[in-house]
Amino acid sequence: LSPIMIDTTFTYSSPFPDTFVFGVAAASAQIEGAAFADGKGESIWDRFARQPGKVAHGDTLDVACDHYHRFDEDFALMAAMGVKHYRLSIAWPRLYPEGDGDLNPAGLAFYHRLFDSMERHGITPWVTLFHWDLPQSLEDRGGWTSRVTVDAFARYADTVVREFGQRVKNWITLNEIRCFTMLAYGYGTKAPGRRESAAVVNQTFHHALLCHGHGVRAVRAHGGEGARVGLTDNCDVSVPVTESPADIAAAQAWFLDKNLHVLGAIHGRGYAPAYLQRVGADAPKVEPGDFDLISLPTDFLGLNIYTATYVRAGREGQPYEALNLPPNYPRADSAWLHLVPQAIYWATRMCHELYGHGSIYITENGCGYNEEPVVNGEVIDLHRRDYLRNHLREVHRAIADGVPVDGYFLWSFIDNFEWEDGYQRRFGIVHCDFDTQARTPKLSARYYTDVMRTRTVL
Numbered sequence: 074l075s076p077i078m079i080d081t082t083f084t085y086s087s088p089f090p091d092t093f094v095f096g097v098a099a100a101s102a103q104i105e106g107a108a109f110a111d112g113k114g115e116s117i118w119d120r121f122a123r124q125p126g127k128v129a130h131g132d133t134l135d136v137a138c139d140h141y142h143r144f145d146e147d148f149a150l151m152a153a154m155g156v157k158h159y160r161l162s163i164a165w166p167r168l169y170p171e172g173d174g175d176l177n178p179a180g181l182a183f184y185h186r187l188f189d190s191m192e193r194h195g196i197t198p199w200v201t202l203f204h205w206d207l208p209q210s211l212e213d214r215g216g217w218t219s220r221v222t223v224d225a226f227a228r229y230a231d232t233v234v235r236e237f238g239q240r241v242k243n244w245i246t247l248n249e250i251r252c253f254t255m256l257a258y259g260y261g262t263k264a265p266g267r268r269e270s271a272a273v274v275n276q277t278f279h280h281a282l283l284c285h286g287h288g289v290r291a292v293r294a295h296g297g298e299g300a301r302v303g304l305t306d307n308c309d310v311s312v313p314v315t316e317s318p319a320d321i322a323a324a325q326a327w328f329l330d331k332n333l334h335v336l337g338a339i340h341g342r343g344y345a346p347a348y349l350q351r352v353g354a355d356a357p358k359v360e361p362g363d364f365d366l367i368s369l370p371t372d373f374l375g376l377n378i379y380t381a382t383y384v385r386a387g388r389e390g391q392p393y394e395a396l397n398l399p400p401n402y403p404r405a406d407s408a409w410l411h412l413v414p415q416a417i418y419w420a421t422r423m424c425h426e427l428y429g430h431g432s433i434y435i436t437e438n439g440c441g442y443n444e445e446p447v448v449n450g451e452v453i454d455l456h457r458r459d460y461l462r463n464h465l466r467e468v469h470r471a472i473a474d475g476v477p478v479d480g481y482f483l484w485s486f487i488d489n490f491e492w493e494d495g496y497q498r499r500f501g502i503v504h505c506d507f508d509t510q511a512r513t514p515k516l517s518a519r520y521y522t523d524v525m526r527t528r529t530v531l
């Protein structure tokens with residue numbers, strides 16, 4: 074057997090660096106509700122959720138956590154929990170009901186009220202420009218398959234950064250390109266639920282990457298002093314089965330291979346030829362200057378990390394072998410969410426070592442379960458407490474090994490609309506009763522409060 078290398082000098086008890094950011098995350102479509110209030114346009118998720126069989130139990134986004142009307146109360150609760158950083162997203166169809174065309178002043182006014190409230194509560198915003206709620210009007214004109222969406226996004230991004238650039242300094246362009254392109258236009262499990270060819274899916278990827286570039290451009294142009302911008306990716310993460318050099322090299326090769334189309338792209342160098350060669354006849358239509366826009370330098374990389382694939386050295390000349398998990402391998406109630414906390418360590422380390430990213434934020438990490446009842450005013454989610462603890466230890470380990478992880482945002486502040494899984498699947502550290510809108514901090518919220526206060530993994 075080859076040796077397993079374990080760094081025995083590592084200790085969990087030392088505090089996180091002073092500059093390390095602890096936060097919580099959510100997204101507009103998942104918590105705001107008020108889906109048709111004050112001039113908001115229909116989003117592709119509003120439409121998708123109304124189609125039979127697309128979302129569990131026929132749940133819609135109409136009310137969600139009613140955060141649109143309760144944000145003040147929610148920020149007061151965050152402040153009481155010691156939360157100082159909150160990652161949120163802006164609903165594109167609130168600002169531009171048709172995606173392009175007329176700007177809706179009531180939409181701008183809402184986000185000004187929201188940022189006012191955050192400021193009063195001492196909470197710093199981290200704003201994602203796009204977290205999947207595409208205006209339906211753009212979908213009607215082709216959605217992510219069409220370059221019309223890219224032009225509309227460029228205008229939307231300019232508007233948002235101009236309007237809020239004085240109060241928002243941390244910008245995230247897009248959330249998880251793979252989900253709103255491949256899963257939405259290839260597998261059809263996410264809105265708009267289309268099943269298109271590989272060539273069309275590749276085109277949606279290319280358009281999404283261009284929007285990322287426009288987001289970076291908009292922040293540079295209008296963000297003002299101190300503005301920073303990055304992409305949030307859900308890279309496919311590999312964890313070496315043992316920490317032997319051969320398995321680590323295999324895991325790295327797998328990681329590069331699986332993430333070429335997003336991480337490789339934004340990183341620039343050498344991406345275009347490798348990518349275009351791989352997709353061959355299914356290559357997207359590209360215009361001059363596209364790759365320059367896509368690979369504009371960013372200030373940080375955001376990673377949403379939930380799970381991983383185990384990889385070991387390949388046999389018979391193969392560069393790697395990904396393992397199939399046994400059926401009884403532990404997972405959360407989301408079938409994809411196998412419990413592999415080392416994912417955080419390896420994803421951040423590989424992004425640093427392979428792509429040279431100098432500042433990495435975990436922009437989401439968390440777990441979803443179905444049954445989390447409030448009993449005598451309490452939710453005893455020890456399973457989530459352990460999930461957080463195990464994952465925070467891996468963040469700590471990455472930092473100890475010199476990986477520049479500068480922050481961690483827990484997904485999610487509150488139970489919310491979990492896309493095609495609806496309201497049944499709960500990711501919050503605050504319980505939401507979707508009948509009464511009562512908020513109840515779970516045991517995991519108290520744990521996270523102590524972590525943030527002591528800046529130590531307890």
Ligand code: GBH
Nearest residue numbers: 100248249252262307377409437484491500
């Ligand atoms: C994130 O996606 C989202 O950003 C967030 O909005 C969401 O609420 C949260 O995580 C929890 O899910 O169709 O079987 O191939 C997480 C990453 C990647 C998880 C795609 C689900 C689909 C599994 N997602 N994955 S499958």
